[in-house]
Amino acid sequence: MLTLTTGAVQVIRTVTADPQLPPDTGIRIESGLNGSDALRLSVAPAPEAGDEVVEAEGAKVYLDPEVAVLLNDKTLDAQVDPQGDVAFTIADGTEPV
Structure with a gap:
């Protein structure tokens, strides 16, 4: 199963924190x-x-079935640069939150 780093968790929560969004909003x-x-x-x-x-x-994080197989043993990370742009990266292996 895809693992999320602490950075990915923080970015995803920030992106989906708008109170006008449905409560189940996530990243797909x-x-x-x-x-x-x-x-x-x-x-x-x-x-x-x-x-x-x-x-x-x-x-x-919602993964379509094909992507779920592809990312089964991967880690999703995210970083925000000084300009506020978000970059998601996928790496081999797992790094638990």
Whole structure:
């Protein structure tokens, strides 16, 4: 199962903290468009049918079934640069929160 770092948890909670968003709002990771190897990440109000749900300390990540298999033994990290831009990275192995 995908593991979230402390940095990823903090960023996801910040991104989904808007009180106007539904309570189950999380980050969804899905396959790229047109057969691309890239992954798409978006804010989602809830998981879609078949999604694997990864939750840590209130941060929710929804993985489409194909991506869940691909990221099974990976770690999701996130960092914010001085300009406020967020960068998510995926690494091999696991680093528990």
